[in-house]
Amino acid sequence: MEQPLSPPAASTEEAVSRVIVFFETLSPAGVAQLGELYAADARFKDPFNEVQGVPAIQGIFSHMFEALEQPRFVVTGRVVQGQQCFLTWDFLFAxxxxxxxxxxxxxxxxxxxxxxxxxxxxHRDYWDAAEELYEKLPVVGALMRWLKRRANS
Structure with a gap:
């Protein structure tokens, strides 16, 4: 008995292109579409969060829109190898x-x-929270800049 053919898997390049378009055009309403790009049990980690599952990941991006003004991503580079990729990006917000x-x-x-x-x-994000975020905050920023100067002297 013949087994039914499963649909062809998307190439990693095509899948990565979809992820890039998704993040570069992400809006509060678009967060609901995350499940179209992420496996149900996907894991996400960044300097502040470590969660598993699409609802938890959606929560992180929903919170981003609640906490910041006009957040958006601009992907500046990508390297794809096998089933993995590495993206570089700028995250802009106020x-x-x-x-x-x-x-x-x-x-x-x-x-x-x-x-x-x-x-x-x-999905694991790498960025320097001290340099990229804390130094921009009023009180904490002054302390972080002072610590940085002390460490470099």
């Missing part, structure tokens, strides 16, 4: 409570692992 309207930029990178269906199973 704080809601101070420096209102001043665009801030965090530069970082993401390591993605995709399954045979082209869905993300692991």
């Amino acid at each position: 704080f809601q409570n101070f420096h209102k309207g001043v665009t801030q930029t965090v530069r970082g990178a993401s390591h993605l692992v995709l399954n045979e269906q082209g869905l993300v199973t692991l």
